[in-house]
Amino acid sequence: MRQLDIGVAGAGPAGLAVALFLSRAGHRVEILERFETPAPVGSGLLMQPTGLTVLAALGLFDTIHALGNRIDRLHGADAVSGRTVLDVRYDAAPGGRYGLAVQRAALFNTLHDAAVADGITIRTGVNLASTEQRGDRVVLKNVGHEEVGNFDLVIDASGARSMLAAGSASSRAVRDLTYGAFWATLDGADAVYDRSALSQRYDKAKVMIGLLPAGRATLGERDQVAFFWSLKVADVEAVKAAGLDRWKSIIRDHWPDCAPFLDQINDWDRLRLARYAHRTALPPYAGRLVFIGDSAHSTSPQLGQGANMALLDAAALSHALARSDDIPSALAAYGQGRRNHVRLFQLLSLAFTPFYQSDSSAIAWVRDRLVSTIAKVPPMPGLLAAIVAGTLIDPFTSAGLTEYDWQGEPGLFSGMA
Ligand SMILES: Cc1cc2nc3c(=O)[nH]c(=O)nc-3n(C[C@H](O)[C@H](O)[C@H](O)COP(=O)(O)OP(=O)(O)OC[C@H]3O[C@@H](n4cnc5c(N)ncnc54)[C@H](O)[C@@H]3O)c2cc1C
Secondary structure, eight states, X not given: OOOOEEEEEOOSHHHHHHHHHHHHTTOEEEXXXXXXXXXXXXXXXXXXXXXXXXXXXXXXXXXXXXXXXXXXXXXXXXXXXXXXXXXXXXXXXXXXXXXXXXXXXXXXXXXXXXXXXXXXXXXXXXXXXXXXXXXXXXXXXXXXXXXXXXESEEEEOOOTTOHHHHTOTTBOOOEEOSEEEEEEEESOGGGOSOTTEEEEEEETTTEEEEEEEEEOSSTTSOOEEEEEEEEEGGGHHHHHHHOHHHHHHHHHHHOGGGHXXXXXXXXGGGSEEEOOEEEEBSSSEETTEEEOXXXXXXXXXXXXXXXXXXXXXXXXXXXXHHHOSSHHXXXXXXXXXXXXXXXXXXXXXXXXXXXXXXSOHHHHHIIIIIIHHXXXXXXXXXXXXXXXXXXXXXXXXXXXXXXXXXXXXXTOOOOBO
């Protein structure tokens, strides 16, 4: 493939990673971001072996590892009975895999610093709204219909509510999910009982409270915890009207261990409301506009795959461009390569979400009685570990990656197959 002019919409994990891969492959890459200063949005997230392998291929494994907190287990208990209803351990599947909880700022800084070090241009304050195909070029336009760039290829990495995806025929309308969550990044990692676990408490499927020890935003800072509480987006105003003290007492009643974290929340502004949306773009391209990350497939974060799939997309697209003679065949190869993995995990996310976020007591009963029992019977522990790790089907080969060697010598991994 000749050297291309590539415009990347959005400086999130997907946009920064794809820009790094493609500029290192010799293309001229420019990122266009709506924020005046690119910044991460949200609290913590769980990097899976998939996303960590992509970061390793970018030479960023040690950087992210130094900031994150190793997670070996996902544990959830019924808040009323104390009974364990979810217990997934990465080591139930062979390979020595684990997760890494990170603050969003840590992931963002890791990728952003690398992009700056590589001299990638990041143009800020550009709110992108549409594209226009002109022959073999794509023109990017902002919300004021002004032309802001002209490229051989535009990669849309502008997230779940991408306006570029909304305007594309291949992208179905985004479906807002009923439940969202309040999130906060809080101090007091020492107060977490099991620092190697994502811990959750449930009351049926209506209440879900979580604590994720998420490491530090930058080296030298203290470790923090991502705290979340699931709620219906339509109930947010009523919850706020009832008052912060009432909200805190509900959480304390469900999970007394949260007290030291709740003490730090003295204002609703300390909490950030995350809304979830579900959408899958099939195929993930239209002409010379290609979708990666949440703009291609967004869902609830119940399975903790979104940022990891965004990184896999970035690797897969750059791999497809490197192996193809022209842009249309590269985009077709990218769509084909990611198709099964994306479909499977979109389906699993849709299927799992109601077990943790819904009004149905019946579904919660099935989860607590049936699923939690079946989950202990082989081969279920290994299968659940592979679902959480994102490796239930091979996500690496089509992205041109070899999986990180979890038990090997650090520093010896090149990442590319
Ligand atoms: C509460 C919550 C918890 C989550 N937990 C996890 C987890 O544990 N593990 C996991 O893997 N994933 C998790 N996710 C999902 C994960 O955050 C997303 O999948 C991931 O951020 C997608 O990356 P992205 O780069 O595609 O999009 P984004 O991170 O949304 O980045 C998009 C970028 O595009 C920019 N942009 C948007 N619109 C425009 C525009 N019009 N013009 C120019 N720029 C624009 C934005 O400012 C942003 O910089 C979670 C999500 C939420 C909401």
